[in-house]
Amino acid sequence: MNPNYWYPLEWSDAVKPGDVVETRFWGQSIALYRGTDGRARAVENRCAHRQIKLTMGHVRECELVCLYHGWSYDEGGRLVDMKHDHFGKKLPVLSIRAYPVRERYGLIWGYMGEPAAAERVPLVEIEHGDGEDSWAAIRFDYTWKAHHYMVIDNLCNLTHLYVHGRWVPYDQTTLTHHSLDGDRLELNWHHTLRRDPGLYGVYKQVFGSPGSRETSETHMVYDYPYQRALSNDRIRSCNFMLPQAPDRTRVFSVQFWKAPQLPVLGRPVPRALMSKLWAPAVRPVTKEIFRQDGATVEGEQDAIMGEHFDRPIPELNPSVRLFERLTIERWQAHLDAPAHAGDAGLCTRVKRL
Template identity: 30%
Template structure:
């Protein structure tokens, strides 16, 4: 038995269940693909928490999402082809429209079998979202951070990360983990400023200081730190979990953030031990035209390296959880205990079959 198990349980006493057994609640919009991955006249496979979903983009008309199985022999519709706004199964040619209604080419009218489930779908700032829940869909997202703002230059990236989505929320929200990035970002001293919270959301403020070193070039290009007195904590970062997504904004001066990040984590498998991360990282364009474009390769390298360091550590956390069989974490930072409670309250405890 973990010798710290009692104190660990006490530190998360308000959490109603093992947080890693709380699944993402399906009654929300979740990103499942980049828009460019679903080309005209194609059908693409995706998933939400083990539910196979086919994304269909007809030559004419809007993208739609169906359960990724043919009602006939259960083979994936994503292996089929798209014609005349319908997706045709690769096996016997059964076809489905955006409503999931089925048509069998060798049966007469009135003899058609039941179709397949449909999912509300939308696109926003280059990302395909689906609503996998049973409740009527809420209004779709209108914007994702500053990705649609021409005052910013945005890079979009992400990948499948082998961990429960809650590890992602905790990692970003707890800036005390900057020690992890010391070889990439240098010495950084974060200072927690405070918290705001409401129904289904919370956000934390931090400021930072660099008493012993200058910022690396990648960070300077993002934050404009090369023109700041970095010995004094004068910047501000706000990190927000608005279930089920996260945002990060960073100010160095003025009312508009110099950095705006939107992050979505969609569970891939039924056990929810993997998530596909979608990230829009937007940097405000400086007054001098072209400067940011020239610096973009360095910025890309820098942000990729930070993301990879985070990915490796959260996958280690998941591996430890799997080996131990339960959550042994001893969380001592009160805002992260509050975050864990928020995630548990807004998620859905998984069934034994899922776990």
């Protein structure tokens, strides 16, 4: 994927002060660590001495120390100390790559392009994602052995709901709108709810559209490289892909649920209570749905990158071509933009999900 964006590297709470963890972007290993001052930092995961991974080492205050001979690096990737005899020589001027880092929405984001450009590329904005009017959030992540294009196709192309059988509440699903404007793709899906005995009432309450409780609307956006699906203005599911390698993609998924009004008190269910109530109910179902998606997408990767590489793909859904086009265009833009080319190839527009 085009590196000139902020990509999620890890959940904030997975990297405590003093921790260092490994993550990857398109094959590059990254050491992500949190100093004892609480700030997260990311540097190339190699010691400039013998190239071993810095994630084998440890954090000392705000520096990362290699476990072998104790060379230490600051957040700019500069060598700042050596824990052995200097043999009468000065500290060598050496550095490794450092990545700009930010934190928001419970995620640590890294800027993978030219570091100097990071300031000009805004972080994604999620409506009701944080602050006073935020919705209750449930977080998941999954890693599939598949190319990111297959993952985005799976997230956005709901013709695949067949694979989920009765795990999703929809009977018929139709694409009612699709459009591409620059690097923002929008789709509308219209669903009728399945009349499962005993569950239909629940489906109508949770997934029914305000206008007609028997149907449901999903407004989907792929504002490259971020995806979200908004269901009836009540459930906002944001999916952030981390392309770890050409055949491996990790997805950080945050579902935001708007609290329903409490009829008795005339105000919404408190956010903390929503998270407590919904997470245990939603998590097992979502986990199973993602498992079904993952197994299928990995099967697609195996087939297409293996024996059936050359076979044509008959495709009926007209939006699929737009996803392909956007994926290829953004990658091509990265290849065409020379390094240090100012704002050429940079997206300085705020992406809103």
